[in-house]
Amino acid sequence: AQTVTQSQPEMSVQEAETVTLSCTYDTSESDYYLFWYKQPPSRQMILVIRQEAYKQQNATENRFSVNFQKAAKSFSLKISDSQLGDAAMYFCAYRPTGNQFYFGTGTSLTVIP
Amino acid sequence: NAGVTQTPKFQVLKTGQSMTLQCAQDMNHEYMSWYRQDPGMGLRLIHYSVGAGITDQGEVPNGYNVSRSTTEDFPLRLLSAAPSQTSVYFCASSWGGDYNEKLFFGSGTQLSVL
Numbered sequence: 001a002q003t004v005t006q007s008q009p010e011m012s013v014q015e016a017e018t019v020t021l022s023c024t025y026d027t028s029e030s031d032y033y034l035f036w037y038k039q040p041p042s043r044q045m046i047l048v049i050r051q052e053a054y055k056q057q058n059a060t061e062n063r064f065s066v067n068f069q070k071a072a073k074s075f076s077l078k079i080s081d082s083q084l085g086d087a088a089m090y091f092c093a094y095r096p097t098g099n100q101f102y103f104g105t106g107t108s109l110t111v112i113p
Numbered sequence: 114n115a116g117v118t119q120t121p122k123f124q125v126l127k128t129g130q131s132m133t134l135q136c137a138q139d140m141n142h143e144y145m146s147w148y149r150q151d152p153g154m155g156l157r158l159i160h161y162s163v164g165a166g167i168t169d170q171g172e173v174p175n176g177y178n179v180s181r182s183t184t185e186d187f188p189l190r191l192l193s194a195a196p197s198q199t200s201v202y203f204c205a206s207s208w209g210g211d212y213n214e215k216l217f218f219g220s221g222t223q224l225s226v227l
Contacts, residue, residue, distance in 0.1 A: 004155075006155075009153070035215060035216075043201065043220065043221045044218070044220060044221075045203065045205075045216075045218035047215045047216075050215060091155060091156065093216075100146075100158060100161065100171070101146075101158070101205075101216055102158075103148075103155045103156040103157075104155050105153060105154055105155040106155050
């Protein structure tokens, strides 16, 4: 079974500080993609960053970066210089070959001014 | 380019009523799917489709029906609503075949079953 685990239901960070959200997944596949989605109070799902499993280099998008550890099946999201607009629910997602996406239970991030 | 359009945004049903959540995309995506989002449970896949005329069950299909007669539309039918189906529903689509592609989401439907 494909599972995605986000062990931190809630996290908080001071504005301008750095926070890391954890995600682990279970798979027997060797080729797949990983995603982080952000869901602000508006409910809209927004792609933050994606990572190809065959790439060793960690993906980076401006203040967002990942730490991808394939052997450990770990895919954490680091948010640098946190801003008030980063407050949201964050979902980790895994996509193996085929079309299905598997989502974690989410981490609610609070940014403290 | 509207993306993924979901209607309605809010709906209240009584137990036993039926209804259809509409989903349409204008990006010629092969893959379309329905998720439900519940507190503490993330997004769970209900049904999905990889093309017109092809549908399959996801993790939580019971109580829901889908069909895909066109590439653009993928409605979700609740046959006899139950309070356990109170949830936020998302339709999402993607290009098929290349799993680098992200999911495009609709804006969601808040459904309450009394």
